[in-house]
Amino acid sequence: MKLHPILAALRKHKAGTVLIALQIALTLAIVCNAVFIIGQRIDRVNRITGLDESNLFLVSQQWVGAPNADSADGVEKLDTMQREDLAALRQLPDVASVAPINSLPLLNSSWTGSVSHKPGAQLSGKDNTRTAYYFTDEQMLSTLGVRLVAGRAFNAGDVQHQGFRDQRDRPIAIITRQLADKLFPKGDAVGKVMYTDGSNAPTTIIGVVARLQIPSTSSQGNDFAWYSTLIPTRLDANFARYAVRTKPGRLDAAMRAVAPTLYKVNPMRVLDDDSVKPFSDIRARAYRADVGMAILMGVICLILLCVTAAGIVGLTSFWVGQRHRQIGVRRALGARKVDILHYFQIENLLIVGVGVAIGVLLALGLNLWLMSHYEMTRIPLPYVLTGVLAMLAIGQAAVFVPARRASNVPPVVATRAA
Amino acid sequence: MLKMTHLSKVYRTEVVETYALRDFNIDVKEGEFVAVTGPSGSGKTTFLTIAGLLETFSGGEYHLDGIEVSNLNDNARSKIRNEKIGFIFQAFNLIPDLNVFDNIEVPLRYRGMKAAERKQRIMDSLERVGLASRAKHYPAELSGGQQQRVAIARALAGSPRLLLADEPTGNLDTQMARSVLELLEDIHREGATIVMVTHDPELAARAQRNVHIIDGQVVDLSEDPRFHTVHAVDEAHG
Numbered sequence: 278m279k280l281h282p283i284l285a286a287l288r289k290h291k292a293g294t295v296l297i298a299l300q301i302a303l304t305l306a307i308v309c310n311a312v313f314i315i316g317q318r319i320d321r322v323n324r325i326t327g328l329d330e331s332n333l334f335l336v337s338q339q340w341v342g343a344p345n346a347d348s349a350d351g352v353e354k355l356d357t358m359q360r361e362d363l364a365a366l367r368q369l370p371d372v373a374s375v376a377p378i379n380s381l382p383l384l385n386s387s388w389t390g391s392v393s394h395k396p397g398a399q400l401s402g403k404d405n406t407r408t409a410y411y412f413t414d415e416q417m418l419s420t421l422g423v424r425l426v427a428g429r430a431f432n433a434g435d436v437q438h439q440g441f442r443d444q445r446d447r448p449i450a451i452i453t454r455q456l457a458d459k460l461f462p463k464g465d466a467v468g469k470v471m472y473t474d475g476s477n478a479p480t481t482i483i484g485v486v487a488r489l490q491i492p493s494t495s496s497q498g499n500d501f502a503w504y505s506t507l508i509p510t511r512l513d514a515n516f517a518r519y520a521v522r523t524k525p526g527r528l529d530a531a532m533r534a535v536a537p538t539l540y541k542v543n544p545m546r547v548l549d550d551d552s553v554k555p556f557s558d559i560r561a562r563a564y565r566a567d568v569g570m571a572i573l574m575g576v577i578c579l580i581l582l583c584v585t586a587a588g589i590v591g592l593t594s595f596w597v598g599q600r601h602r603q604i605g606v607r608r609a610l611g612a613r614k615v616d617i618l619h620y621f622q623i624e625n626l627l628i629v630g631v632g633v634a635i636g637v638l639l640a641l642g643l644n645l646w647l648m649s650h651y652e653m654t655r656i657p658l659p660y661v662l663t664g665v666l667a668m669l670a671i672g673q674a675a676v677f678v679p680a681r682r683a684s685n686v687p688p689v690v691a692t693r694a695a
Numbered sequence: 696m697l698k699m700t701h702l703s704k705v706y707r708t709e710v711v712e713t714y715a716l717r718d719f720n721i722d723v724k725e726g727e728f729v730a731v732t733g734p735s736g737s738g739k740t741t742f743l744t745i746a747g748l749l750e751t752f753s754g755g756e757y758h759l760d761g762i763e764v765s766n767l768n769d770n771a772r773s774k775i776r777n778e779k780i781g782f783i784f785q786a787f788n789l790i791p792d793l794n795v796f797d798n799i800e801v802p803l804r805y806r807g808m809k810a811a812e813r814k815q816r817i818m819d820s821l822e823r824v825g826l827a828s829r830a831k832h833y834p835a836e837l838s839g840g841q842q843q844r845v846a847i848a849r850a851l852a853g854s855p856r857l858l859l860a861d862e863p864t865g866n867l868d869t870q871m872a873r874s875v876l877e878l879l880e881d882i883h884r885e886g887a888t889i890v891m892v893t894h895d896p897e898l899a900a901r902a903q904r905n906v907h908i909i910d911g912q913v914v915d916l917s918e919d920p921r922f923h924t925v926h927a928v929d930e931a932h933g
């Protein structure tokens with residue numbers, strides 16, 4: 278096509294050409310990285326917890342005037358109170374199952390530790406693998422909807438109880454498949470022994486579940502997001518959390534029944550509006566910052582793209598106005614409307630092409646800078662290529678209206694006084 | 696070559712209709728050099744724009760090189776402009792962003808001509824107007840006369856069947872005007888058909904035949920004593 282005369286004309290309009298190319302380059306660099314960050318946030322938000330989220334809610338409550346968990350007697354009394362609550366909740370008609378639990382995925386209230394093949398391993402040593410513990414009972418798998426893929430589930434006889442601050446041996450545990458694969462890559466974790474938190478007491482793995490996310494959603498938890506360990510122990514304290522799975526479609530009814538039921542068991546407790554919340558609330562709260570960041574970055578990208586598109590429209594419109602007579606002369610000399618349209622489209626393609634070439638370098642440079650200063654991974658090439666194609670498409674879309682206006686300049690303009 | 700029969704051009708607004716050309720008849724034979732004269736507002740430029748297919752007309756017939764052009768679409772009109780007509784404008788109408796070579800190349804590119812042929816034609820036409828050494832100059836680096844010569848070279852490069860000149864010396868001083876006119880006369884002697892719109896009687900006198908337009912119509916000056924001062928009306932067409 279006719280590149281030479283277009284380049285010759287662009288050389289005469291250096292300032293506008295360079296400015297718009299730089300604007301395109303900056304937009305591409307920022308948008309590519311921003312979209313990559315948005316993509317990472319969306320991936321985080323869309324991580325599958327492994328739970329039956331739609332029928333799950335959490336009860337967090339605190340007794341008033343409860344015994345102290347530091348004494349053995351107090352622990353026994355607290356455990357009795359907890360079992361009474363569990364029994365009452367399990368009797369509710371809309372409830373399928375209930376389990377005591379110290380936390381839930383996405384709750385951002387974690388009990389983290391480490392597991393190792395070796396006894397007495399240093400907590401910070403390379404032999405350790407970080408994990409998050411769920412202390413619970415035999416109804417946990419059915420309550421959370423977590424799928425057992427190997428071994429067996431806990432039974433009532435497996436379940437111990439302990440004071441909240443007590444340290445006890447953990448003779449058995451269930452772990453997630455991801456943790457099992459990390460510890461035992463051959464896939465034979467069931468029946469094997471591991472050591473928790475640098476202990477010398479062995480913990481036998483009796484089962485493996487398909488997936489169970491850890492409670493933490495912070496970036497520090499990204500490295501071990503699926504490394505969960507389930508311990509069959511009720512923790513006794515003056516507060517307790519119960520995971521409740523309802524019968525399908527009975528979530529609201531079951532939630533409404535919780536407070537009256539528990540008050541009937543023991544009125545000396547605090548149950549406020551925030552004490553009974555569906556898992557959807559936990560999810561929304563956990564990822565509020567991620568969603569907010571993604572929306573903010575999306576809006577910034579949109580504004581940047583709009584400003585760049587407006588810049589292209591503005592510059593092209595200015596050039597069309599400036600070259601009005603010139604366009605008429607071209608038409609008089611035999612240019613068809615489509616020739617004029619193509620002229621501006623190719624001119625735009627050249628400017629945007631230079632802009633995206635610089636923009637690709639800027640995008641990769643910005644990504645390297647973010648990697649060195651923040652927790653950012655290398656931007657995948659498809660993001661950059663998609664950005665390039667998007668900028669080229671936006672450029673063509675933005676230039677279309679002024680270019681079509683140019684193509685409608687009649688040839689008779691050539692005979693009119695300048 | 697160029698034949699208009701009962702041609703009219705009407706500009707309509709909501710209130711009035713203005714006839715720029717009315718029952719306009721003209722017949723230019725191949726190889727003629729015709730000057731079209733007339734006072735300001737008589738319709739000279741309207742005639743030229745219609746003749747050059749830069750504008751459509753309202754009624755009548757127009758045959759250009761044997762083709763009835765009234766029903767042609769925009770693309771076909773562009774093609775005829777490109778291949779059959781060479782334009783020489785009063786304001787030269789060179790593209791300031793392009794050098795002389797590139798300016799002359801513009802219509803040839805629209806014709807889809809091969810690069811080697813384009814280059815040959817451009818250099819031939821520049822030789823013809825005596826500006827071969829200025830091929831890389833930009834219009835702003837040339838005098839008015841040189842710019843008009845470049846415009847003539849651009850018109851000639853496409854080997855048009857018809858040259859349309861709109862006040863070709865209107866923006867030039869006397870000496871430059873003379874050299875441009877001599878160039879047009881040379882081109883005519885070589886067989887080109889030229890229609891030149893001018894209000895300059897002296898310039899019109901150099902043409903082979905004069906056509907005078909008043910109020911959008913061709914008038915026969917030989918029968919109107921008011922115009923006896925205007926000379927050079929071709930008796931054969933009077």
